[in-house]
Amino acid sequence: MPATSLYARRRITNALAMGLGTAATVLGLFFLVWILWLTLLRGIGALRGSLFTRITAYGPDGGLANAIAGSLMMDLIALAICTPICVMAGMWLAEYARLTRLGTVIRFLNDILLSAPSIVLGLFVYMIIVLPMSDLTDGAVSFSGLAGGVALALIGLPVIVRTTDEMLQLVPATLREAALSLGVPQWKLTVQLLLRAASSGIVTGVLLALARLAGETAPLLFTAFGNNFMTAHPLDKMASVPVAIYQYTNDPDPALHAIAWAGALLITLFVLALSLLTRLFLSRKKANHG
């Protein structure tokens, strides 16, 4: 019977496809679990108290104290630069340029910036901050934590712009209409009402940006450079956890590899915890909006 054989063939094709799909999932998860498991295992094996108290200058007997401090500082600098600018840019996109051509173009380019190669953004900051600073001060100031912070701000920028834009667009139009009909000027409406209504969403965007820039290595290589000593001065060369991992991984000494794994564990946990937190925020927000 040709009808039965056609049916059988379709059944077999289907079973094959479903089987391959499941196999692909198992394969993909296998690699990803492998990587996570290894980071966890080797990272926990290398966790020591000295990791948080000693600086990288001690080498194999040292820790990552200066790198952790540097990372925190540069992440803060990045967010401090990025957040106000990005939130305002997002406001403009959502409130003044929702359907205009320039708004569409900027929204589009912002999405491209989201996946732009981070190493080129590092070169950009090198060209516009590190080189001019070095020329101005005759080489006294060149690589700096400030430059590293600016490079990281460029990584976070598209994330915050995008979430702010999206979250403001979710605020119901009736709120705007009600305020405008009472004669509230638009800036007051935007800052005092809309921003407040979308605040939890915008905080989510900032956390998301932090999760992204905390693990970045490439843009810091030629902006903050690295430093074996503790420093709090933003114009000094500054250590960071990702760059320390990069340097230690390139080193042949296995004792340094262990410290690199511990750093990798710290970063991974930090980033995963932040991502999980933002996801919780977002799902609650969606639930509220029905």
Add this chain to the structure above:
Amino acid sequence: MSSIPATIDTLDTGRRSRLDARHDRIFRGVLRFCALLVLAALLGAALSTLWGGREILFGQGLHFLTSTAWNPVEDDYGALAPVFGTLVTSLVAIVLAVPVSFGVAMFLTEIAPNWLRAPASTAVELLAAIPSIIYGMWGLFVFVPFMARIEPALTDTLGRIPLLGKLFQGPPLGLGLLTAGIVLAVMILPFITSVMREVFLTVPTRLKESAYALGSTRWEVLWDIVLPYTRSAVIGGIILGLGRALGETMAVTFVLGNSYNITSSLLMPGTSISSSIANEFNEAVGLHRSALVALGFLLFVVTFIVLLIARLMLRQLARREGR
């Protein structure tokens, strides 16, 4: 209420509305300036790398683009080897990652039992957030030794196939283009999967239900209904993954082997634009530095074009949905 003098009221509102109008104009201008900074960041990245690489790009543009040399001692630089490495590793990554991503996306939207879909999808998206240097470390410390062990077997089996076999010749170093491609594939897998999953979910349920009602199997619904409906966005997602792979630095730098080769074998060490920059920039001076910045410019232009195409294709689906 009517006892308030009308004159003061009108005077006051007149002044206030003028003030408000001015504040609104200033506010709007400031916001617009901030939004234009997004444009400035992209333009600035392109222009500053063009400026930094001017000595090479304008001084010896054609030679730089077509030469395979990379010799800091004689100050002779060509972009071909790093460009080759970038393209080959990204291509290997895409070829390996796309079918697997498609399978995972299919699993997450069609095969998995309902209770598993949400947590598994969250897991995939969390994995996309892991910093790329972790993939690089895993690549160097675990995957390279593993590849060194299985590469002789690859040469013995795949290496025997005529034509295709050329790709699998050479000493089993573990390091090389193939290893870098695989590490990249693992890294972009969650990206492509999450785009595909989201895109598959946009297909209207009644379209799929109609097909099921006509007796289609799950595979037929996916292949004949879901995929045609989402084609442009799926391709967009794949190209987005390609853009990530092209610009990635940390996942490939450790495992490429950093040697300026153009070989027919994937098992040989190579280099890529981003890993050349990461490895050499801080020691480079003069023309060498200019050549590295020029490489950065090339990378930026190529990824910009690739990402532009990706976003345009992703937008087509969104437009059809009326968003």
